[in-house]
Amino acid sequence: xxxxxxxxxxxxxxxxxxxxxxxxxxxxxxxxxxxxxxxxxxxxxxxxxxxxxxxxxxxxxxxxxxxxxxxxxxxxxxxxxxxxxxxxxxxxxxxxxxxxxxxxxxxxxxxxxxxxxxxxxxxxxxxxxxxxxxxxxxxxxxxxxxxxxxxxxxxxxxxxxxxxxxxxxxxxxxxxxxxxxxxxxxxxxxxxxxxxxxxxxxxxxxxxxxxxxxxxxxxxxxxxxxxxxxxxxxxxxxxxxxxxxxxxxxxxxxxxxxxxxxxxxxxxxxxxxxxxxxxxxxxxxxxxxxxxxxxxxxxxxxxxxxxxxxxxxxxxxxxxxxxxxxxxxxxxxxxxxxxxxxxxxxxxxxxxxx
Amino acid sequence: xxxxxxxxxxxxxxxxxxxxxxxxxxxxxxxxxxxxxxxxxxxxxxxxxxxxxxxxxxxxxxxxxxxxxxxxxxxxxxxxxxxxxxxxxxxxxxxxxxxxxxxxxxxxxxxxxxxxxxxxxxxxxxxxxxxxxxxxxxxxxxxxxxxxxxxxxxxxxxxxxxxxxxxxxxxxxxxxxxxxxxxxxxxxxxxxxxxxxxxxxxxxxxxxxxxxxxxxxxxxxxxxxxxxxxxxxxxxxxxxxxxxxxxxxxxxxxxxxxxxxxxxxxxxxxxxxxxxxxxxxxxxxxxxxxxxxxxxxxxxxxxxxxxxxxxxxxxxxxxxxxxxxxxxxxxx
Numbered sequence: 143x144x145x146x147x148x149x150x151x152x153x154x155x156x157x158x159x160x161x162x163x164x165x166x167x168x169x170x171x172x173x174x175x176x177x178x179x180x181x182x183x184x185x186x187x188x189x190x191x192x193x194x195x196x197x198x199x200x201x202x203x204x205x206x207x208x209x210x211x212x213x214x215x216x217x218x219x220x221x222x223x224x225x226x227x228x229x230x231x232x233x234x235x236x237x238x239x240x241x242x243x244x245x246x247x248x249x250x251x252x253x254x255x256x257x258x259x260x261x262x263x264x265x266x267x268x269x270x271x272x273x274x275x276x277x278x279x280x281x282x283x284x285x286x287x288x289x290x291x292x293x294x295x296x297x298x299x300x301x302x303x304x305x306x307x308x309x310x311x312x313x314x315x316x317x318x319x320x321x322x323x324x325x326x327x328x329x330x331x332x333x334x335x336x337x338x339x340x341x342x343x344x345x346x347x348x349x350x351x352x353x354x355x356x357x358x359x360x361x362x363x364x365x366x367x368x369x370x371x372x373x374x375x376x377x378x379x380x381x382x383x384x385x386x387x388x389x390x391x392x393x394x395x396x397x398x399x400x401x402x403x404x405x406x407x408x409x410x411x412x413x414x415x416x417x418x419x420x421x422x423x424x425x426x427x428x429x430x431x432x433x434x435x436x437x438x439x440x441x442x443x444x445x446x447x448x449x450x451x452x453x454x455x456x457x458x459x460x461x462x463x464x465x466x467x468x469x470x471x472x473x474x475x476x477x478x479x480x481x482x483x484x485x486x487x488x489x490x491x492x493x494x495x496x
Numbered sequence: 497x498x499x500x501x502x503x504x505x506x507x508x509x510x511x512x513x514x515x516x517x518x519x520x521x522x523x524x525x526x527x528x529x530x531x532x533x534x535x536x537x538x539x540x541x542x543x544x545x546x547x548x549x550x551x552x553x554x555x556x557x558x559x560x561x562x563x564x565x566x567x568x569x570x571x572x573x574x575x576x577x578x579x580x581x582x583x584x585x586x587x588x589x590x591x592x593x594x595x596x597x598x599x600x601x602x603x604x605x606x607x608x609x610x611x612x613x614x615x616x617x618x619x620x621x622x623x624x625x626x627x628x629x630x631x632x633x634x635x636x637x638x639x640x641x642x643x644x645x646x647x648x649x650x651x652x653x654x655x656x657x658x659x660x661x662x663x664x665x666x667x668x669x670x671x672x673x674x675x676x677x678x679x680x681x682x683x684x685x686x687x688x689x690x691x692x693x694x695x696x697x698x699x700x701x702x703x704x705x706x707x708x709x710x711x712x713x714x715x716x717x718x719x720x721x722x723x724x725x726x727x728x729x730x731x732x733x734x735x736x737x738x739x740x741x742x743x744x745x746x747x748x749x750x751x752x753x754x755x756x757x758x759x760x761x762x763x764x765x766x767x768x769x770x771x772x773x774x775x776x777x778x779x780x781x782x783x784x785x786x787x788x789x790x791x792x793x794x795x796x797x798x799x800x801x802x803x804x805x806x807x808x809x810x811x812x813x814x815x816x817x818x819x820x821x822x823x824x825x826x827x828x
Binding site for chain 2 (some may be wrong): 212213214215216217219220222223224226227229230231232233234235238240241242243485
């Protein structure tokens with residue numbers, strides 16, 4: 143529970159009066175809880191309290207919701223041992239994913255939607271297309287806006303505004319992995335296909351992600367959900383009235399029946415490698431994520447090219463380690479891509495049946 | 497069906513059909529076996545109005561009729577009629593073995609989270625001191641409480657009872673109770689663990705300890721011999737305490753040497769996965785069923801993580817159908 147951790151932080155500010163503690167007080171002043179009187183006199187050694195604070199910082203600054211309930215030292219030791227011996231707590235190997243299930247068409251009002259479950263992690267992605275004016279600098283490309291929301295029901299830490307930091311972090315990471323830079327180079331999603339009339343009219347895709355249940359590996363699940371939602375997206379056909387002058391907005395007729403399937407062959411999958419001790423694991427549960435030192439999320443497309451890269455976690459990594467992790471993630475991404483493709487086509491088949 | 501929705505497994509068509517059929521057969525067996533009336537909210541409870549009937553929990557009087565306010569099973573004890581909910585939170589009774597996690601170290605006591613509506617309390621006086629001597633707890637003992645149990649530690653204890661202020665007290669005076677390390681804790685709904693004579697199971701074949709807490713917390717871990725503190729030397733004790741303190745700041749290589757051996761870890765993971773499968777299917781947990789599931793997975797040569805897959809899940813359901821139908825046949 144976070145409350146136990148907070149109490150220890152407050153104890154530092156009250157029981158020790160040195161200069162160091164003053165600066166520490168500034169840093170920890172945001173965590174205030176009522177302190178049971180016993181703790182003031184329990185005499186925790188300063189080093190031990192500091193150690194706990196440093197450990198906690200590593201876990202919190204990762205901004206991925208770690209375990210809500212704390213783990214005892216014995217359990218943490220067990221998890222680390224499992225990862226070192228290639229046998230995790232649920233019997234998986236280091237590079238094995240949890241069973242992935244995909245459902246498409248879960249939101250009928252959206253142009254495309256999908257729900258992806260990886261073990262207990264549950265996310266929903268929806269795609270809405272609206273007509274809009276393209277950017278002046280990129281008049282031949284449409285716009286894609288990705289936004290993620292962590293539902294308060296996903297984890298106790300998300301209550302109220304607790305999930306906002308994680309939501310922004312996930313949105314930025316997804317944009318980096320799927321959209322590439324502002325100039326449009328290196329994009330995973332082909333934005334030129336969203337153009338209707340050059341310079342005047344384009345499709346704006348609003349991709350929204352919702353985290354329903356959080357048990358680690360949110361980025362991979364969201365990436366998979368967006369890929370599935372985009373393959374489920376139907377963009378209405380637009381008939382443009384001809385002979386429009388350069389200044390006027392052209393008249394458009396949005397058809398209700400005919401839809402164009404969005405081209406998703408170029409969309410990458412996101413693979414997150416979490417480093418615990420000396421080894422990397424794929425698809426970490428929230429318990430395993432609480433033990434991580436750093437994590438790298440790589441988005442790889444069908445050709446094996448890397449479309450985006452994000453590193454999380456406070457620990458520094460040697461460049462050779464990063465290169466090794468990238469090659470491992472490339473290797474894992476092939477299997478994940480195939481698995482996702484088969485799941486998505488199965489889900490679409492199910493949807494057309496029902 | 498509720499069960500199919502809860503299972504978040506990718507089942508293909510044949511597996512869905514088989515699972516549905518197995519669950520249907522189990523339901524038929526269950527309704528044949530017991531004659532307890534299950535009620536939902538606002539159902540009238542058939543009651544003999546001539547006897548003065550006492551309306552207990554989960555009932556209410558409406559227009560002269562006794563109606564249920566909960567969904568559950570009607571229980572009758574002499575003149576008392578009450579409705580027992582099926583999926584309630586854990587309800588502690590004196591003598592229950594429970595597994596809990598420490599949430600707070602307070603004055604002369606630890607507070608544990610045990611999946612109950614309030615935190616349970618383990619008094620310092622209900623706990624054996626590390627040196628094993630029976631004496632009055634002093635202020636020094638109180639200051640050293642953290643050396644016994646810290647926050648987030650997993651502890652096994654026994655329910656001592658409710659105090660007059662309504663709080664739940666535990667005791668851990670025997671050698672078999674205490675801190676649990678080197679293993680994993682699983683959470684299942686409490687109604688799956690029925691009260692039995694034995695909750696501590698030492699599976700010799702795998703050298704694994706399996707503790708089925710009545711509150712739904714199940715511990716699967718390496719086997720630890722219950723040490724008798726009073727017999728040990730003072731020297732041994734200080735040595736062990738030193739090694740325990742050093743675990744915090746051990747370097748990676750030293751830590752690696754203290755990891756659980758691979759064979760034991762495989763058994764622990766197998767048993768844990770068996771518990772996960774059984775709890776997702778909603779079957780009662782006891783040692784025989786769990787070990788039977790583990791044996792079946794070994795005989796099928798399944799990879800440990802495949803135990804959580806769809807095929808094994810369906811096979812376990814079918815196996816349970818066979819087991820229960822053979823039980824009912826034996827009874828007749």
